[in-house]
Amino acid sequence: MTLLILSYWIFSYLAGNLMAAWFVSKYRGIDLQQHHSQNLGARNAGRVLGKRAFVLTFLGDALKGSLVVILGYWMQLELWTVVTAAFFAILGHLYPFWLKFRGGKGISTFIGAGIALDPFLFLWMIIGTAVAMPIARSLTLSMVGGFIFYTAAIIATGKFIIYIPVILAIVFMLWKHRQNLQDALNLKRQK
Structure with missing residues (x-):
């Protein structure tokens, strides 16, 4: 592994740490980690701050996922290296070190990275x-x-084989969504 690849992966994790919901909520003078689901993601931003906050958060988080991938393609790195960078960007969103590893649930970042990796x-x-x-x-x-x-x-x-890091990211996202999934299943059973 070269220093360039390692630096790219570290950069990708740090890019994932840039939480759009945190910036949007701080601009509005609200700490999202103290409201509703306490999640720093688009859905919670929308619930607490409205549609505009949802859109800004979604776009910001999707953009960081896509930019990490586009950077890897621009650097002409191998696909497995770029896919692994997408994983690190999602991981950085899920577990940002500077917020005590309490981030979002990764869907917006996954969408941005997934579309940039291979739209088909x-x-x-x-x-x-x-x-x-x-x-x-x-x-x-x-x-x-x-x-x-x-x-x-x-x-x-x-x-x-090349996409194993993205599949691992899906597992992490499902884990972060476990309560949402359980709540949705319980609601479905009640109907």
């Missing part, structure tokens, strides 16, 4: 989420369908 593969994430929506009737549960389709597309295109 990411299309399967969207298709899977759309297919699951009428059945699950919950965006949180439908996201699992999206992850399944996305992973299946990765396997079908023969990129499984």
Whole structure:
């Protein structure tokens, strides 16, 4: 491993630490970690601060994921190196060191990185989420369908080994969403 690759991965983790929700909420004079889900993500920013905060947070977090990938492509690094950088950007969002490892849940950063990595593969994430929506009737549960389709597309295109870091990021994101998933399942059972 070269110093360049290691520096790129460290940069990617640090880029992931730039929490758009933190900046948006500080600008508004509110600490999101003290409100609603206490999560530094787009959904909580939207719930607490409104639609504009949701959009700004989503775009900011997606942008950092895509920029990390675009930088790797611009540097002409191997795909596995760029995929690993996407993992580190998502990990930095989930566990930012400067916020005592309490960050967001990674979806916006994953979307930005996923689209930049391979828009065709990411299309399967969207298709899977759309297919699951009428059945699950919950965006949180439908996201699992999206992850399944996305992973299946990765396997079908023969990129499984290269994309293992992104699949690992999905596992981390599902772990961070475990309470949301449980709540959505409980709500579905009550209907």
